[in-house]
Amino acid sequence: MAKTIVVKQIGSPIRRPAIQRQTLIGLGLNKMNKTRELEDTPAVRGMVNKIPHLVEIVEERG
Template sequence: MATIVVKQIGSPIRRPKIQRATLKGLGLNKMHRTRELEDTPSVRGMVNSIPHLVTIVEEKG
């Protein structure tokens, strides 16, 4: 199973509600937190929809 490590680099303050919901869906809620997630098309789509708030730190597998 391939995974990616995603890090939050931007604040959700004064962002549209949909972007805040996307962050919450990824399991991120505070600055500089990291999360290891499965590398699926849905997760990639969520990450690509908010590139100014998150970055991919590492890709495993």
């Protein structure tokens, strides 16, 4: 089984640059306090690291 991380949106995309909004959409997040379980890959980690003020890693599994 692949490693996964649970990512939670903690910030609003309102009044953020378009690239940050697109990164949230790429992670599958669009509303406050929504969570997604994603595969722990370098691409996903890079996306999370680009917007640390909007998301947090809640849990790491695997």
